[in-house]
Amino acid sequence: MRNEFDLIRRLTKKIPPKLQGLIGIGDDAGAFRSGKNTYELLTTDAIVEGVDFALSKARPEWVGRKALAVNLSDIAAMGGIPAAFVVTLGIPRNFKQRWLEKFYEGMLKLAEQYRVLCVGGDITRSPVFFASLALAGRAASQKSVLRKGAKAGDLIGVTGSLGGSILGRHFFFEPRIREAQFLKKFHPTAMIDISDGFAQDLGHILKASELEAEIFLDTIPVSSDALKLAKNRPPKALEHALSDGEDFELLFTVPPRQKKALEGKWKAAFPRVPLNWVGNILKGKPGKITWRRNGKKAAGFFLKRSGFAHF
Amino acid sequence: MRNEFDLIRRLTKKIPPKLQGLIGIGDDAGAFRSGKNTYELLTTDAIVEGVDFALSKARPEWVGRKALAVNLSDIAAMGGIPAAFVVTLGIPRNFKQRWLEKFYEGMLKLAEQYRVLCVGGDITRSPVFFASLALAGRAASQKSVLRKGAKAGDLIGVTGSLGGSILGRHFFFEPRIREAQFLKKFHPTAMIDISDGFAQDLGHILKASELEAEIFLDTIPVSSDALKLAKNRPPKALEHALSDGEDFELLFTVPPRQKKALEGKWKAAFPRVPLNWVGNILKGKPGKITWRRNGKKAAGFFLKRSGFAHF
Numbered sequence: 001m002r003n004e005f006d007l008i009r010r011l012t013k014k015i016p017p018k019l020q021g022l023i024g025i026g027d028d029a030g031a032f033r034s035g036k037n038t039y040e041l042l043t044t045d046a047i048v049e050g051v052d053f054a055l056s057k058a059r060p061e062w063v064g065r066k067a068l069a070v071n072l073s074d075i076a077a078m079g080g081i082p083a084a085f086v087v088t089l090g091i092p093r094n095f096k097q098r099w100l101e102k103f104y105e106g107m108l109k110l111a112e113q114y115r116v117l118c119v120g121g122d123i124t125r126s127p128v129f130f131a132s133l134a135l136a137g138r139a140a141s142q143k144s145v146l147r148k149g150a151k152a153g154d155l156i157g158v159t160g161s162l163g164g165s166i167l168g169r170h171f172f173f174e175p176r177i178r179e180a181q182f183l184k185k186f187h188p189t190a191m192i193d194i195s196d197g198f199a200q201d202l203g204h205i206l207k208a209s210e211l212e213a214e215i216f217l218d219t220i221p222v223s224s225d226a227l228k229l230a231k232n233r234p235p236k237a238l239e240h241a242l243s244d245g246e247d248f249e250l251l252f253t254v255p256p257r258q259k260k261a262l263e264g265k266w267k268a269a270f271p272r273v274p275l276n277w278v279g280n281i282l283k284g285k286p287g288k289i290t291w292r293r294n295g296k297k298a299a300g301f302f303l304k305r306s307g308f309a310h311f
Numbered sequence: 312m313r314n315e316f317d318l319i320r321r322l323t324k325k326i327p328p329k330l331q332g333l334i335g336i337g338d339d340a341g342a343f344r345s346g347k348n349t350y351e352l353l354t355t356d357a358i359v360e361g362v363d364f365a366l367s368k369a370r371p372e373w374v375g376r377k378a379l380a381v382n383l384s385d386i387a388a389m390g391g392i393p394a395a396f397v398v399t400l401g402i403p404r405n406f407k408q409r410w411l412e413k414f415y416e417g418m419l420k421l422a423e424q425y426r427v428l429c430v431g432g433d434i435t436r437s438p439v440f441f442a443s444l445a446l447a448g449r450a451a452s453q454k455s456v457l458r459k460g461a462k463a464g465d466l467i468g469v470t471g472s473l474g475g476s477i478l479g480r481h482f483f484f485e486p487r488i489r490e491a492q493f494l495k496k497f498h499p500t501a502m503i504d505i506s507d508g509f510a511q512d513l514g515h516i517l518k519a520s521e522l523e524a525e526i527f528l529d530t531i532p533v534s535s536d537a538l539k540l541a542k543n544r545p546p547k548a549l550e551h552a553l554s555d556g557e558d559f560e561l562l563f564t565v566p567p568r569q570k571k572a573l574e575g576k577w578k579a580a581f582p583r584v585p586l587n588w589v590g591n592i593l594k595g596k597p598g599k600i601t602w603r604r605n606g607k608k609a610a611g612f613f614l615k616r617s618g619f620a621h622f
Binding site: 004007008010011014015016019020021025026027029030031032034038040042043044045046047048050051052083084085086087088090091097100101104105108111112116117118119120121122123124125126127128130132134136138 | 315318319321322325326327330331332336337338340341342343345349351353354355356357358359361362363394395396397398399401402408411412415416419422423427428429430431432433434435436437438439441443445447449
């Protein structure tokens with residue numbers, strides 16, 4: 001298989017549209033009607049030993065926290081409110097119970113913090129440890145914020161700073177639930193959480209919305225971790241910011257008329273979370289990104305690594 | 312670890328009651344409030360290559376069907392209506408795409424049959440194939456049917472026939488969604504789907520309800536598969552019926568006054584699904600089962616295998 005996305009596309013094709021729920025497959029979460037005017041969100045994400053983390057390097061509390069946090073981030077990206085989750089564990093023979101208890105502690109501490117319920121689970125034997133969580137949530141108002149929906153002329157915004165999450169932030173990031181709820185008031189046209197990397201996740205929005213974008217490289221919020229990882233070489237750090245996975249920040253588009261009000265209130269609401277405008281949505285070739293520096297096309301700029309793919 | 316149940320108990324203890332949802336952990340599904348007077352059910356169940364099936368023996372369509380069917384059975388056992396699911400696949404390197412497509416076909420065919428939506432999923436790399444599904448459902452009326460709730464004097468009923476599912480029925484069983492909805496009209500006090508085996512699952516009801524039971528061995532519906540597996544020796548076949556796992560039939564308790572009406576209407580509604588009364592709920596030691604034959608205590612009768620445990 002070439003990569004995860006090819007395979008997902010191929011399998012998704014098997015699902016008849018009438019079985020795909022309200023918004024179709026391929027967004028951060030699925031949606032289905034639960035009452036007259038409300039709908040329910042459902043998402044799932046798994047963490048596998050040796051693939052997503054190394055038993056020798058990651059503490060069980062961290063892994064437990066992350067297993068839930070990535071799902072919270074998906075519900076956040078839809079503008080939803082997380083409600084309850086179930087957890088399936090695959091456990092090797094003679095696996096340490098103490099490790100599992102610590103895993104649970106990390107997971108439940110975050111659950112308590114975000115007031116989500118842990119309503120059940122399943123345990124099965126497996127040659128390697130895995131945890132597969134599914135999280136249900138509510139769409140607070142009538143509409144979820146999808147990947148599709150961006151309009152030509154929209155501004156592209158991003159929360160936090162990007163790159164180098166491998167140095168630790170991929171375990172300890174805060175799912176942007178509150179931030180997403182706040183953004184929802186300003187009529188975002190599209191939103192995604194950055195899990196595959198900025199460039200790749202922007203690509204998801206652009207392909208879903210059938211538009212292109214220009215990105216101003218000078219405005220990209222490069223994290224101190226990216227700089228550290230790049231041994232203080234800014235061009236390399238920028239590359240990390242654009243292509244590293246697992247930032248779990250929000251990438252969104254809004255009509256330009258929202259900018260002023262959003263900016264003003266953002267600072268009061270989230271004084272410690274940066275908000276940056278990094279580019280514009282344009283008419284054109286679906287998925288295309290033009291990189292600009294000082295307003296001019298960044299000649300010779302390209303991304304070697306186009307983001308994190310699981311395969 | 313001694314077995315699955317010990318470990319689940321130990322991990323469940325970590326979950327503060329306020330995070331456990333409306334009915335607590337340990338039933339067939341979890342429940343949480345989704346609207347004013349409605350609540351949502353959520354369940355999860357995984358299937359792992361080499362543990363739950365052998366790649367060389369099971370067709371991918373069968374495995375895909377079963378991965379969804381076991382979750383449907385859990386929602387059925389709560390008296391719920393299944394609504395939508397998500398699927399996480401763990402896939403080894405160089406795994407056959409064709410196999411995965413067939414897996415999806417089996418899963419989706421059943422989804423269509425039971426009108427449940429496939430609203431999303433996740434794919435991750437894994438050294439062995441696994442599929443972890445999470446299914447959300449609605450409780451049709453106000454109350455779910457739990458494991459606890461059986462009352463002394465209640466009759467114990469079971470749908471279908473039991474034992475020997477390993478000969479194929481564990482792949483092709485029909486989740487008892489409609490049957491459970493029907494039973495719900497007759498005020499069942501407790502219900503479970505038989506996945507660990509009759510004796511063990513009855514034990515779950517008895518422990519949760521803090522009561523004991525008498526079972527009339529002559530009334531146990533022994534399946535033709537159990538008889539086949541026992542090479543036509545009835546005592547051995549009975550043992551299979553009582554202890555084999557994965558029948559996915561409904562085991563329930565109702566007040567005796569419901570018996571006549573229930574029986575009469577059952578035959579009209581489900582002419583091809585047996586319904587048998589196999590015993591009574593009694594006051595006494597939580598979890599204890601007294602086996603009776605011709606009304607008398609079955610001297611010397613005991614179960615060598617007390618049901619299927621994953622560990």
